[in-house]
Amino acid sequence: MSWAEHAFTALQDAGLRRGGARRAVVDFLERQDCCRSAQEIHDGIVAAGGAVGVASVYRTLDTLAELRLVQRVDVGDGIARFEIAGGGDHHHHHLVCDDCGRVEPFTDGPLEQALERAAGRLGYAMQHEVVLRGTCGDCAA
Numbered sequence: 001m002s003w004a005e006h007a008f009t010a011l012q013d014a015g016l017r018r019g020g021a022r023r024a025v026v027d028f029l030e031r032q033d034c035c036r037s038a039q040e041i042h043d044g045i046v047a048a049g050g051a052v053g054v055a056s057v058y059r060t061l062d063t064l065a066e067l068r069l070v071q072r073v074d075v076g077d078g079i080a081r082f083e084i085a086g087g088g089d090h091h092h093h094h095l096v097c098d099d100c101g102r103v104e105p106f107t108d109g110p111l112e113q114a115l116e117r118a119a120g121r122l123g124y125a126m127q128h129e130v131v132l133r134g135t136c137g138d139c140a141a
Contacts, residue, residue, distance in 0.1 A: 003084050004030040007069045014067060021056035025064070034105040035073040035081035035094070075103055075131050093130035099139035106132075 008018045042054045064070040071085040075096045092105040119126035
């Protein structure tokens, strides 16, 4: 089952319809490789020919977050970003450029292993998010 199918089932189970803005936001998020702000989601849907209001995008994101289908990502710039919740194929961390604000996903197996070892050594069940800040290659050039 794809994430979108799972999301639509969860919305239905919550007594919510899956049309309009909800369908547009879920479909958009499933195609993303990293977090997006509500404005970026709105702009992406409109650019693809969809018709949805930015307020509807915010309401949909709040609903999806309440259902734990998306997670809010804080990269330290005061802009709420959202991405598909859960681990597996979607688990990644974020690199943030302090100059242009670009956010890029990254994965690192040895980093994951080190975090798991540290959590285990300290007796923690771990949920984590790593945000690395710096200057991207374009801005450094």
